[in-house]
Amino acid sequence: MAVKRQKAITWALGLAASVAILLWKPTVLIYGLQTAGLYAAIAIPMGLVLGIVHIVNLAHGEFMMLASYATYFACKALGMDPLFAIIPTALVTAAFGWIIFQITIRRALKAPELNQLILTFGLAIAFTQVINLMFTSQTYKMPLDYVSASMDIGDLTFGTWSFVFIAMAMLFSFGLQFFLTKTTTGKAALAVGQNPRGAAIVGIDVYKIYGLVFALALALVGAMGALFLTKSAIFPQVGSPFTMKSFCLVAMAGVGNIPGILSASILLGVAENFLRAFRGTRGWADIVFFVLIIVVIMSRSLKGRKS
């Protein structure tokens, strides 16, 4: 009962805070949500891998970078819009991810988690440097008209395209929730994530599930890579910062809590944009990300201790 009441209070406070912000500085909420969508859509696949395969994939952002490059050159060659490339890129990236999983990560799954960490770090270096060698460090950007779509409400004018990231993040979040709870493979994956030994005993092919989940996560990364290309310029290091950001978000939500990633992203996105909106606090917007992560993790660990 007490927990329920606490939860209700938290929700009410959050709602009140967002209404207050919306009235006072509406752009904070608008841009905060757009930022959150981008963060969440990139972080959710990492959360899936961390929750079920139990590896921290330090090449996460680099996989997205590869997907973006592939999309760029495919679209350039075929004169196609990157939006039409979302599904093909997802499929190609999934296949690529599955192969990389089979020839590298799978072999390191029995080793301590550190091995997987450094292995994926090696993958990250190799991916970035191969792209750098092939396409130099120069940036590529698709000029697209629709990314400048805008909306006027009163004297407020803001860009609307980035809302697409929220849609993507919600699609990922609810889609995965459905997959993990309603489909047989998904249920098996969830079982493997919670207890790999137990799952093996009841006859689930754990390694097959790992490969599938990794490929599924990479499909999402690939879809995101194509969508990312609409908004952002690409260059070899473009994915790297998102690896750390995603890792932080996943930890903040709690490993295995995929819907939590979306709420964590919203909290961070809005908080960041709030600090950015004022002259005195502009430079400190980055710090809020890390402070909030520490606060959430510490308070959860304290709560865990009490109960």
Add this chain to the structure above:
Amino acid sequence: MKKTSMVLAALLLLVGGVFAQGTIKIGGIWMLADITGNQGSKAAQLAVEEINAAGGVLGKKLELVVADDEGKADKAAAQVEKLATVDKVEVFLGGMASGAELGKIPAFKKYNRVVMSTGAAGSATVEKALGPSPESDFYFHLHPWDYNQGASYAEGWDAIQKQYPNIQIKKIFLAYEEGAFGKSSWDATKILFGSQSRYTVDGAPFKSAAFGGGDYTAVLEAAKDFKPDLFLWAGYDADALPLLEQSKAMKFSPGIYLGAPPGWPIGFGSSKLSKNVMLYGMWSTALNDTNAQSKKFYNAYVKKFREEPATYFALLAYDAVYILADGIKRAGTTETAALVKALEQTKYASALGETITFKPSNIIKHQGITRQKILQWQDGFQEIIWPFEAATADPVYPFPLWK
């Protein structure tokens, strides 16, 4: 263990080195994984080949030894040591990132050989670490310092407003990336444009897409509130188009929209949004029409490497080799004191469209270029607006209002 001891042995063998006769060795250090360093090293190689084909220097051939500093201080220091003691180069060349340059400076000072530096604009760190004359006399800094650039922009805008009375600037807003590059641009802009209160200057930082940022909404909100006549952003090529797209989405269209990245993204000119965007830079292909040296370089470079020179850093490296060769010719030696004296007399008509001489800057004695140029994207090409003696087009003003 066996492998490592073999590598160790190989390294130790290298220390002995071989002293090649009949060549003058130049050590070039760049960050090779970056486009500026990659092309800078190639352009320098091109200059070396041209000079050798024309008979070399003092009857000897030039030889360029390229090293990669990876943009890191400790790696950079190791490469200076290698070039100095293993390859036994007689002069140094190159440089881009201030962080790597700072790692090189202690070793440069130790060897006291002439350095022709093509990058590192951070005066607050690099120039300070070099220190005053005479201990830093070996260091010839070709690229302008941040304050040189700021001063030249102030000069340029004054001149443009005088020449084109329809262009009037009162309020300037600078959106600067929060790293070293943007921050030093901001400091220089604030001081140079803000002085004598001729201009009202404001600015705000943003996180460049080059470092995981790419959200320009907050900085553009601030700029929009300020209503500047001149909106200027100091960031990287990754920021160029997304910033414009976001500006358009927010219907922010100042009279002058100006970018100052070290390079522009591939195909920027083909974007509709690039129309009439202004920029700071040192070189563009437009210069090929008015400057023979530039044309010679451009044609030779494209022919040899089958790619366009993407930034002016390629030309700086190319010029640096010619300036060094010229100085060595006049000095008759690569010995530091004599070569420094000869280089002080440099009057080199560069491919960048100006005559390079070395004059004292705030701290060091040998500063080369002090001016940047003001350019404008017109019909997909960068046209030079100022300085007027190198101009290839008149400015188009104002920047088109977003539809």
Add this chain to the structure above:
Amino acid sequence: MNRSTSRIITMAAIAIMMVLPAFAGDYPLQVARNVMMYMALAITWDMLLRSGQISFGLAGLVGLGSYATILAVVRGGMPDWLSILFAGLFSGLVAFGIGFFILRLRHTYFSIVTLALGEIFRIIIHNLHDFTGGPEGIVIQQGVMFGGKSGPLYWLTLAGLGVALAASYWFEKSKFHFALTAIRNNEVSAKTSGVNIFRWLLATFVITSAIQGMIGGIFVQSYGFASPDSVFSADFTLLPMAMALLGGIHSTVGPILGGILLGLVSEWLKLQIPYGHLVVYGLMIIVVILFMPSGLLGIARKAGSRKSTDENQRRAV
């Protein structure tokens, strides 16, 4: 590999490092300085790892120490030598303060929080322009220590590594070894057998952080500057981890071997393939992890055990 072999290797490595300045030129000495700096970080990181805690905070502590040193020198006029020790003391104190909170965390959560703290240090230094020099960094006006002479700077770095090695050996020999291994293997049984987990963890965290901060101080005194990008570089976190792992974790000799391997190979590759050496470097890390999952040490151990079983079989025959 048994204890005495690893001790022989360590001794040999130290001996080589001691005599290196006598016959090596300035270039190998500079490379060795770079390698030793990372090696010291790898060893201290491994010391905490022996308790099972994976820290991602190396870069944060190196950066903290770097700025402690340079600000003490530039703003406080502290003598060079003292400033390096001050970096150690300062980082140790900070670690003591935060250790109370964060050492209660385990696994991924501990890693993330150490990473976040490092970022917080960086952002604070980035933002305090007037005091720290901000994003552009700050330089020591009078230049680097010893006028930039390779010999003394080499000894300075070796001294830093020496402290790390001594601490690591002390850990292996003393009660620390038992306590940390017990915590790593089973925290609950460690608790019941009377190990005060928290005290041992805190002591380890403070000691390793102090050494890491000191290494930052040595970096600053070797190059005469600090900037957020240089001293908080992610390289300081990831490369020592890779070195420890490639050499073999939970030991002193492992990080030494890994440091030599990665440090020298990266420099050697660069001489061979100036435009693309980093690709090979990344591939090498992948291949080594896949085929030598327990590092060089693991291979040596396997060879050692095979030999002893061979001997046993022979004896049986």
